[in-house]
Amino acid sequence: xxxxxxxxxxxxxxxxxxxxxxxxxxxxxxxxxxxxxxxxxxxxxxxxxxxxxxxxxxxxxxxxxxxxxxxxxxxxxxxxxxxxxxxxxxxxxxxxxxxxxxxxxxxxxxxxxxxxxxxxxxxxxxxxxxxxxxxxxxxxxxxxxxxxxxxxxxxxxxxxxxxxxxxxxxxxxxxxxxxxxxxxxxxxxxxxxxxxxxx
Amino acid sequence: xxxxxxxxxxxxxxxxxxxxxxxxxxxxxxxxxxxxxxxxxxxxxxxxxxxxxxxxxxxxxxxxxxxxxxxxxxxxxxxxxxxxxxxxxxxxxxxxxxxxxxxxxxxxxxxxxxxxxxxxxxxxxxxxxxxxxxxxxxxxxxxxxxxxxxxxxxxxxxxxxxxxxxxxxxxxxxxxxxxxxxxxxxxxxxxxxxxxxxx
Numbered sequence: 001x002x003x004x005x006x007x008x009x010x011x012x013x014x015x016x017x018x019x020x021x022x023x024x025x026x027x028x029x030x031x032x033x034x035x036x037x038x039x040x041x042x043x044x045x046x047x048x049x050x051x052x053x054x055x056x057x058x059x060x061x062x063x064x065x066x067x068x069x070x071x072x073x074x075x076x077x078x079x080x081x082x083x084x085x086x087x088x089x090x091x092x093x094x095x096x097x098x099x100x101x102x103x104x105x106x107x108x109x110x111x112x113x114x115x116x117x118x119x120x121x122x123x124x125x126x127x128x129x130x131x132x133x134x135x136x137x138x139x140x141x142x143x144x145x146x147x148x149x150x151x152x153x154x155x156x157x158x159x160x161x162x163x164x165x166x167x168x169x170x171x172x173x174x175x176x177x178x179x180x181x182x183x184x185x186x187x188x189x190x191x192x193x194x195x196x197x198x199x
Numbered sequence: 200x201x202x203x204x205x206x207x208x209x210x211x212x213x214x215x216x217x218x219x220x221x222x223x224x225x226x227x228x229x230x231x232x233x234x235x236x237x238x239x240x241x242x243x244x245x246x247x248x249x250x251x252x253x254x255x256x257x258x259x260x261x262x263x264x265x266x267x268x269x270x271x272x273x274x275x276x277x278x279x280x281x282x283x284x285x286x287x288x289x290x291x292x293x294x295x296x297x298x299x300x301x302x303x304x305x306x307x308x309x310x311x312x313x314x315x316x317x318x319x320x321x322x323x324x325x326x327x328x329x330x331x332x333x334x335x336x337x338x339x340x341x342x343x344x345x346x347x348x349x350x351x352x353x354x355x356x357x358x359x360x361x362x363x364x365x366x367x368x369x370x371x372x373x374x375x376x377x378x379x380x381x382x383x384x385x386x387x388x389x390x391x392x393x394x395x396x397x398x
Binding site: 003004005007008010011014015017018019020021025027028029030031032033034037040041042043044045047048049050051052054055063064065066070071072088089090093096 | 202203204206207209210213214216217218219220224226227228229230231232233236239240241242243244246247248249250251253254262263264265269270271287288289292295
C-alpha cells in the first residue's frame with residue numbers, strides 16, 4: 001500500500017521492478033509522471049506499447065529490432081566480411097556508440113559458465129559457426145568482457161573456428177583512455193606492459 | 200542514437216527523463232523490459248495507460264486519486280475533525296505508510312519561497328482556510344519539512360488560522376528513532392535538548 005489507490009500502487013510496484021529503481025524511487029518517479037502526464041506519462045505508455053508489440057530478436061545476429069532482420073544486418077552499408085561477437089545486446093549498443101566498427105555483429109546471449117550451467121548450445125555459438133561457414137566472413141572479432149567467463153568463452157570460440165580459414169581477433173587490453181595508473185588494478189598494468197608498443 | 204531502432208531509442212529517451220534514471224540505466228531498464236516482455240513491459244504499459252487516463256487531483260485536499268474526491272476524503276472511516284497539512288503528495292504517502300494518522304489531509308503543493316516567487320495563492324493556503332471555516336475542524340497539524348521554507352510556511356499558516364478557533368500543532372522535533380547522537384547535526388541536538396521530557 002503506497003497511495004491508497006490501486007491503479008497508482010500497481011504502477012509503483014511494476015516500476016520498482018526495473019533495475020536501478022527501488023520502491024522509494026519508483027514512488028518519486030510515479031509522482032513525477034503524474035505531474036507531467038501529457039509530456040511524459042502518455043508518451044511513455046505509448047512507447048512501451050509500441051516496443052512490446054514490435055520488438056523481436058534478429059534471426060541472424062540476435063540483436064533486438066522490430067523485424068526478423070535487425071537494422072544492422074539489413075543495412076547494405078555495413079561491411080559483410082567482419083563479425084563482431086558480443087555477449088549481450090548492451091555490449092553491441094556500446095560498440096555502436098563508439099561509431100568505429102562498420103561490420104556486423106553476433107550476440108551470444110551471455111558467456112560460458114560451468115557454475116551456472118551455460119554451455120555452447122545456450123549461447124548461439126553453433127549459429128556463429130554456421131554464419132562463418134555460409135557467409136563470406138574474413139574476420140571474427142571477439143569483443144567479450146575481460147572477465148574469467150568472457151575469456152573462457154573467447155578461447156572456446158577461437159578453438160571452434162580454428163580450421164575455418166577465418167582470422168579470429170580480440171580487443172586490445174591495456175590502460176583505458178583517461179585512466180590513471182595509480183587507480184588501475186595489477187592485471188591491467190601487467191597486460192599493458194606486456195603489450196607495450198614502440199612510440 | 201542508442202540501438203539503431205527508433206521505437207527502442209524513443210523508449211530509452213523517455214525513460215531517461217524519470218528522476219533516478221539516466222541514459223545508462225534507461226538502456227539497462229529497456230533491455231530488461233524487452234527480456235521480460237509479457238511479465239513486465241506489457242503490464243507496465245497498461246498500468247501507465249490506466250494512470251494517465253484516470254489520475255486526477257482531489258478537489259478537496261489535493262491528493263492524487265482517480266475521482267474528484269480521493270479515497271481518503273471519501274472514506275467514512277477517517278476522522279473529520281483533524282487536517283494534516285503537507286507540502287507534497289509524497290509526504291502524504293509517507294505519513295500514510297506510518298499508519299498512525301486517522302484524519303484527513305491538505306496538500307499545499309510546495310512551500311512558500313520568496314526566491315522562487317511562490318506565494319500563498321500558489322499553495323492552496325486559501326483553500327485550507329476555507330476548509331477550516333466550512334468543515335468542523337478542531338485541529339490543523341502542520342507536517343511540513345524542517346527546512347527554512349517549510350518552517351516559514353508553517354508560521355504563515357499559523358498566523359492565518361490564528362483567530363479561527365482551531366488548534367494549530369506541528370510535528371515534534373528531536374532525535375530520530377535509531378539515530379546516533381554522534382551523527383546528528385547541531386540543530387537537531389539543540390532542538391531535542393530544548394524539548395526534553397521527564398522520563
